[in-house]
Amino acid sequence: MQIQDLPYPDPGVPDARSGPRFLWWLFKNQLDGQLKALAWGMLHFLSVSALPFCVGVAIQAVVDRSGGRLALAGGLLALCCAGSALGDTFLHRAAVTNWITAAARVQQVLARKAAHLGSALTRRVAAGEVVAVSTGDVEKIGWFVEALSRFTAAAVTIVVVCVGLVVYQPALGVIVAVGLPVLALAVLPLLPRATRRADVQREKAGRATELASDTVAGLRVLRGIGGEELFLDRYRAASQEVRHAAVRSARMWSLISAIQVLLPGLLLITVVWYGVRLTGQGRVDVGELVAVYSSVMILTYPLRHFEEIAMAYSFSRPSARRAARVLSLERATDTGGTLTGGELPSGDLYDPATGLLAPAGRFTAVVCGDPDAAGRLAERLGGHPSEKSESVLLGGVPLDEVPLGIARTAVLVQDKDPVLLSGTLRELLDVPKSGAVAPEPALAAAQCEDVLAALVQGSVDAADPMDARITERGRSLSGGQRQRLALARSLVTDPEVLVLDEPTSAVDSHTEARIAQGVRDLRAGRTTVVFTSSPLLLDRADRVVLVHEGEVVAVGVHRDLLHSEPRYRAVVTREPDDDRDHHRNGDLPVAAAHGSALDEVMKELEEIEESA
Known part of the structure; x- marks a missing residue:
């Protein structure tokens, strides 16, 4: 696979059981x-390592006054230099290709998982962690995958050179052959501690990234309540924790680097001292001593890759663990779709867990006193049931048995906080749609x-609103403007079932009254479910359902439920808890207790209807 061939047609199915298994899959x-x-x-590496032998032959040829061997040594030197240059050039090319293609593979499987899970991803993993995995962690994983082949080449080279030295000059070669493995393995006792410190650093950096991401996302709100300084102090403290952890990790790696410099130096001193003695005794030629000495000097180069692979693994292991955690996430009942055929299911939308029924082609409003429970119910209606609940039925067909693409075409859930991506308005509305709207x-x-x-x-060169640019997450727009654009995007999609959570x-x-009428008219004949407690939306609904403590307790139309259902009235009119207690205890007549609240609501509805 070459860089120009990216992206992968199929990045494969990752082994997400653990970080090491994910690295092995890559x-x-x-x-x-x-x-x-x-x-x-x-x-x-072999070309570089062969240079000392060539130098040794050349020096010995000079000592022996042999022109033929000197010429041979010169030719071998030129050949080794050419091999070194050629190998280094294409090694760098192959290494960079491995790095980028590995990172691209990880990003593709992460993007595929995010698309598969949809909005459920950020409910199960913090948005900051997703950002950290798809940016910094991807690079570190690619680094280890790329460094592994270079480390293997360096290890094989060291073995070959040690064998060659033993054959070339046994007296000195044995010392080198024994000393080099000691050098390579000397830092192993320090690696677990270095790895733990690197893990701590990465965890703290991940938390700081999550905090920064969440703070930026809520910056408008924080400024509105004067809370930016509080979150700035929190991020400053998290940043200092990252700095301290990085310093502790760097100290350990600097110690490992120092050992990697010290021990080869000691080996070099030993070889020179012993070699000089053997040369004085006539047991070793000068050229052989120079060759062995130069070999030890050169071998410090491939030895550095032992330190690099240890660092790469230490930094990539927590990154791979986080990536595997994200990739291992599945929908609560993810069967991949057991039904065949490309026809969209249609009919009534029914949730067995709560008893909620949204008749086909009707505008149904759902009132739920707990906003979190409403969000979970909206998610379940979109085909993401919890592990303990049954799947939602659309036309009698369980959504988790429908292929995911077809289920998403049939049911669209707009979250309470929809996201607007940067780009033009035309691009924002360029979504999969029926074409009818x-x-x-x-x-x-x-x-x-x-x-x-x-x-x-706000656009300098956009005369057509469709070509006007929207900033990232629509930050240049107010909350209401972002909400309305997201609603327009959902309406353009025109799904069989549209679920809106507090739109x-x-x-x-x-504006809310006009939106309620506009949505009702545009979605005529289509199934629409709106989670809301707004009287303006509830008054336009064909059917209103009250969900209390996880089950449907009342069904009707808005104005009837206001008079007949105290729990519904309490949610819609925001009745204080102490008033509800009095009414339950019979201290006040029900009609007298709620007359003023009802009158205000009904009067407001009439005024808005007249103005709209």
Whole structure:
């Protein structure tokens, strides 16, 4: 696989059972590139390691006054230099290719997993951790996969050179052959501690990244309540923890580096001291001593790869563990879709866990006093049931038995906090859709006229609102404007079932009333479920369902439920808890207790209807 061939047509199915298994899966999938890097690495390292032998032959030829051997040594030197240059060039090329292609493979499987899980991903893993895995962790994983082949080439070279030295000059070669493995393994006792410190550093860095991501995402709100200094102090403290952990980790790695410099120096002194004695005794030629001495000097180069592979593994292991954790996530009942055929399921939407029924082609509003419970129920309606609950049925067909792509086409859930990606408005609305709803009526139904004007005003070269650019997450827009654009995007999609979780919580009452009517008109004949406690939306619904403590307790229309169901009235009119206690105890007549609240709600509805 070459860089120009990216992305992969199929990145494969990762082994996400653990970090080491994930790294091994990557290595196996990069085997062709690894073998290329190994071959070029051995050519480079062996050519460099052969230079001392050539120098030794040349020196001995000068001592013996042999022109023929001197010429031979010169030719061998030129050949080794050419091999070293050629091997180094293509080793670097193969190593960079392995790094980038491994990182690309990881990013593709992560992107595929994110697309598979959808919004459920950030409910189970912090958004900051997802960002850390897909950026810094990907690079560290690619580093280890790339360094492995170079390390293998260096290890093979050291073995070959040690054998060659024993054959070339046994007296000195044995010392080198015994000393080099000691040098390579001397730092092993320090690696577990260095790895633990690296793990701590990566964990603290990940938490700091999560905190920074969450702070930036909520910066507008933090400024509104004056809380940016509090979160800045938290990030400053987290950053200092990362710095302290990095210093502790660097100290250990500096100790390992010092040992990697000290021990080869001691070996070199030993070889020179013993070699000089053997040369004085006539047992070793001068050229042989120079060759062995130079070999020890040169071998410190491949020995450095032992330290690098240890560092690469120490830093990549926690990264691989985090990536494996994300990749191991599955939908609660992920069967991959047991039903065949490409037809979309249709009919009533029914949740067995709560008893919620949304009739086909009707506008159903759901009132739930617990916003978190409402969010979980909306997620379940989108085909993401919890482990202990049954799957939602669409037309009598369990959604978890429908292929994921078809299920998502049939049911669309708009979260309470939808995300707007950066780009033009045209790109924002370029989503998979039925084609029955054009962008213009969707924008009109979502009351986006002022949003379009704001986008055009903020763009220098966009006369057409559809070509106006939206900043990342729509940060240049107000909360209500972002909410309405997201609603327009959902309306353009035109799914069989549209589930909206508090779609108008950030807009004013008059705009909310017009949105309610616009959504009702545009979605006529389609199934729409809205989670809300707004009287304006509830009054436009064909059917209102009250969910209390995880089950449906009342069904009707808004104005009837206001008079007949105290629990519904308490949620919709925001009745204080102490008033509810009095009413339950019979201290006040029900009609008298709620008359003023009902009158205010009904009066507000009538005024907004007249103005709309």
